[in-house]
Amino acid sequence: MGEHETPTGPVKRRLGVMGGTFDPIHHGHLVAASEVASLFHLDEVVFVPTGEPWQKSQRAVSPAEDRYLMTVIATASNPQFSVSRIDIDRGGPTYTIDTLRDLKALNDDADLFFITGADALAQILTWRNAEELFSLAHFIGVTRPGHVLTDDGLPEGGVSLVEVPALAISSTDCRARVAEGDPVWYLVPDGVVRYIDKRELYRGA
Numbered sequence: 401m402g403e404h405e406t407p408t409g410p411v412k413r414r415l416g417v418m419g420g421t422f423d424p425i426h427h428g429h430l431v432a433a434s435e436v437a438s439l440f441h442l443d444e445v446v447f448v449p450t451g452e453p454w455q456k457s458q459r460a461v462s463p464a465e466d467r468y469l470m471t472v473i474a475t476a477s478n479p480q481f482s483v484s485r486i487d488i489d490r491g492g493p494t495y496t497i498d499t500l501r502d503l504k505a506l507n508d509d510a511d512l513f514f515i516t517g518a519d520a521l522a523q524i525l526t527w528r529n530a531e532e533l534f535s536l537a538h539f540i541g542v543t544r545p546g547h548v549l550t551d552d553g554l555p556e557g558g559v560s561l562v563e564v565p566a567l568a569i570s571s572t573d574c575r576a577r578v579a580e581g582d583p584v585w586y587l588v589p590d591g592v593v594r595y596i597d598k599r600e601l602y603r604g605a
């Protein structure tokens with residue numbers, strides 16, 4: 401029996417999935433992913449920027465390429481973190497059911513762990529094919545300041561709730577700060593501050 405096998409077969413890789421619009425990515429996202437990776441012994445966390453986030457259609461979302469590049473910049477220094485273009489390249493509105501089906505097909509040696517903040521978890525029953533989501537991945541809901549973390553109404557055993565270091569940061573607040581000319585240093589990674597400046601993002605937000 402090889403090093404990566406058990407009496408019942410090969411040990412599966414544990415792949416975390418952090419989906420988000422990341423407009424921009426901030427330290428709240430990064431701390432949540434890092435903490436869950438440690439608590440759940442994940443081998444890797446793949447960040448998946450949305451293509452078209454259909455539940456955010458009430459506001460203009462920045463171009464997918466800018467959100468993708470900011471996510472790459474923010475995660476580049478962590479060997480456990482990677483970024484996937486699958487939701488961007490699929491085109492059309494992004495549904496997590498497609499994200500998970502595609503990631504399963506690409507990683508048939510892995511168990512998937514989908515990471516969501518308390519606010520996103522509270523909306524999950526409004527997502528497309530909500531019931532099927534839980535057969536494709538284990539969901540991990542993380543605490544987020546200003547939101548109640550609960551698994552009410554969600555399938556038993558399908559969700560774990562965990563406390564992560566509280567960072568009261570949101571992309572909405574980061575965009576508003578840039579629009580007002582206020583700093584976002586230390587709310588987002590340094591390279592993301594520079595990228596926002598270079599591309600003149602959020603100036604008129």
Ligand SMILES: Nc1ncnc2c1ncn2[C@@H]1O[C@H](COP(=O)(O)OP(=O)(O)OP(=O)(O)O)[C@@H](O)[C@H]1O
Nearest residue numbers: 420421422428432516517520544567569570571572
């Ligand atoms: N500060 C935070 N702490 C924990 N989880 C977070 C935090 N910020 C975002 N998340 C989670 O990260 C995922 C992606 O979030 P998203 O990209 O929508 O960021 P956001 O800050 O909520 O953006 P916006 O303010 O534009 O709605 C969601 O599951 C969300 O709940």
Ligand SMILES: O=C(O)c1ccc[n+]([C@@H]2O[C@H](COP(=O)([O-])O)[C@@H](O)[C@H]2O)c1
Nearest residue numbers: 419420421453455494495496497527528
């Ligand atoms: O599948 C859906 O219908 C669905 C609806 C809203 C949000 N999501 C996913 O939830 C994650 C966080 O989304 P957001 O919009 O809060 O950045 C991201 O991976 C989205 O694709 C998924």
